[in-house]
Amino acid sequence: xxxxxxxxxxxxxxxxxxxxxxxxxxxxxxxxxxxxxxxxxxxxxxxxxxxxxxxxxxxxxxxxxxxxxxxxxxxxxxxxxxxxxxxxxxxxxxxxxxxxxxxxxxxxxxxxxxxxxxxxxxxxxxxxxxxxxxxxxxxxxxxxxxxxxxxxxxxxxxxxxxxxxxxxxxxxxxxxxxxxxxxxxxxxxxxxxxxxxxxxxxxxxxxxxxxxxxxxxxxxxxxxxxxxxxxxxxxxxxxxxxxxxxxxxxxxxxxxxxxxxxxxxxxxxxxxxxxxxxxxxxxxxxxxxxxxxxxxxxxxxxxxxxxxxxxx
Numbered sequence: 001x002x003x004x005x006x007x008x009x010x011x012x013x014x015x016x017x018x019x020x021x022x023x024x025x026x027x028x029x030x031x032x033x034x035x036x037x038x039x040x041x042x043x044x045x046x047x048x049x050x051x052x053x054x055x056x057x058x059x060x061x062x063x064x065x066x067x068x069x070x071x072x073x074x075x076x077x078x079x080x081x082x083x084x085x086x087x088x089x090x091x092x093x094x095x096x097x098x099x100x101x102x103x104x105x106x107x108x109x110x111x112x113x114x115x116x117x118x119x120x121x122x123x124x125x126x127x128x129x130x131x132x133x134x135x136x137x138x139x140x141x142x143x144x145x146x147x148x149x150x151x152x153x154x155x156x157x158x159x160x161x162x163x164x165x166x167x168x169x170x171x172x173x174x175x176x177x178x179x180x181x182x183x184x185x186x187x188x189x190x191x192x193x194x195x196x197x198x199x200x201x202x203x204x205x206x207x208x209x210x211x212x213x214x215x216x217x218x219x220x221x222x223x224x225x226x227x228x229x230x231x232x233x234x235x236x237x238x239x240x241x242x243x244x245x246x247x248x249x250x251x252x253x254x255x256x257x258x259x260x261x262x263x264x265x266x267x268x269x270x271x272x273x274x275x276x277x278x279x280x281x282x283x284x285x286x287x288x289x290x291x292x293x294x295x296x297x298x299x300x301x302x303x304x305x306x307x308x309x310x311x312x
Contacts (some may be wrong), residue, residue: 004053007064011049014070018046021128022071025094028122029073029135032089034213037206040075040086047072068097068119069134076143079186080179086137087116094120097132115142141175141182197225199239201271207247208271211255216270224272227294231279231286246278257306265302273303280309 026044033040047055047070056062075086090096097119115138122128138146190198201221208216229238236242247254254277258268267273279287284304288311291300304311 004056007056008049008053010064011047011052011070015046015049017128018071018131021122021131022046022073022133024126024128025071025122025133026073028093029075029090030213032093033086034210036085036089037209038085038089039082039205039209039213039215040077042073042075044071044073046070068132071131071133072136073133074136074138074143077137077139079183080139081183081186083116083137083139090118090120090135090137093123094118094135095123095129096120115139115146139179141178145172145175196239197222197229200225200229200275203239203243204271204274207243207274210247211258212269214269220266221270221272223294224267224270225275227290228272228275228279228287231283231290243274243278246281247274250277253307261306264306265299267299267303268306276300276303277307280304280307284309284311 022044026042029040030042033042047067052064052067052070055067056064075090077083077086100117115136118135118137119132120135121130121132136146189195201218204221204225232238232242254274257277258273261268267276276287280303288297288300291297301311
């Protein structure tokens with residue numbers, strides 16, 4: 001087993017550079033997610049010195065140099081159907097050393113943690129291209145299992161009876177069912193004949209996440225979209241390219257208004273604000289009339305001022 005004094009001293013010297021490396025990697029990934037209009041909650045950490053040394057004690061086959069998770073990021077998506085888009089972004093940008101797909105490695109009758117782990121580096125153009133990090137990609141349900149299962153890590157010192165093993169695997173199976181059923185329910189809802197507002201929201205969300213990849217109040221979004229979408233002429237492709245075109249043509253202005261005015265209006269943190277700004281350009285008179293039927297007039301007045309189109 002490696003003596004701990006040398007790795008302790010090396011980590012004290014190297015940890016600040018690893019932190020800079022991790023900050024650069026996280027900023028790059030967050031930027032790519034925004035650029036593609038994809039939601040993913042990115043968290044990051046460099047190993048605490050105690051944690052690094054404990055891992056060397058627990059896993060004596062490792063040395064300081066062989067540890068691949070001195071720096072690590074975790075990307076958590078909402079649903080399993082969102083994994084492929086984030087996976088494509090990671091694999092296109094980072095230099096992938098190794099992929100550990102926990103799902104693909106499971107037999108049909110096995111149930112335990114699922115997720116995708118990468119050992120990766122930044123592109124060769126980066127000043128940190130010599131350093132390595134671990135990237136974990138998972139759903140919220142998989143993330144829950146990852147966090148909670150640490151409390152069940154007794155197998156190295158306790159021979160657990162089959163009944164307890166079965167309980168653990170049953171719990172893991174339940175979380176896998178949660179992921180699958182969420183996706184199935186979402187697909188079923190979107191297939192309903194009256195689900196047009198959901199498709200419009202998905203289009204707005206893609207534009208919004210390019211600027212502010214944060215979760216929002218979906219029920220408020222649905223209320224606004226239901227109230228305002230009838231203002232558009234029949235045949236307008238609201239679930240397709242319409243808002244992409246508007247957001248692309250006003251990208252700098254949208255970014256300035258949404259990011260430089262936090263707290264000015266609750267609608268600035270909602271994707272349907274893009275629809276509101278679009279209608280201010282398109283027909284502010286009908287917008288004002290319809291808005292006042294359902295929402296505070298002062299909120300639209302504030303948004304109109306911020307957008308540079310004060311109401312008459």
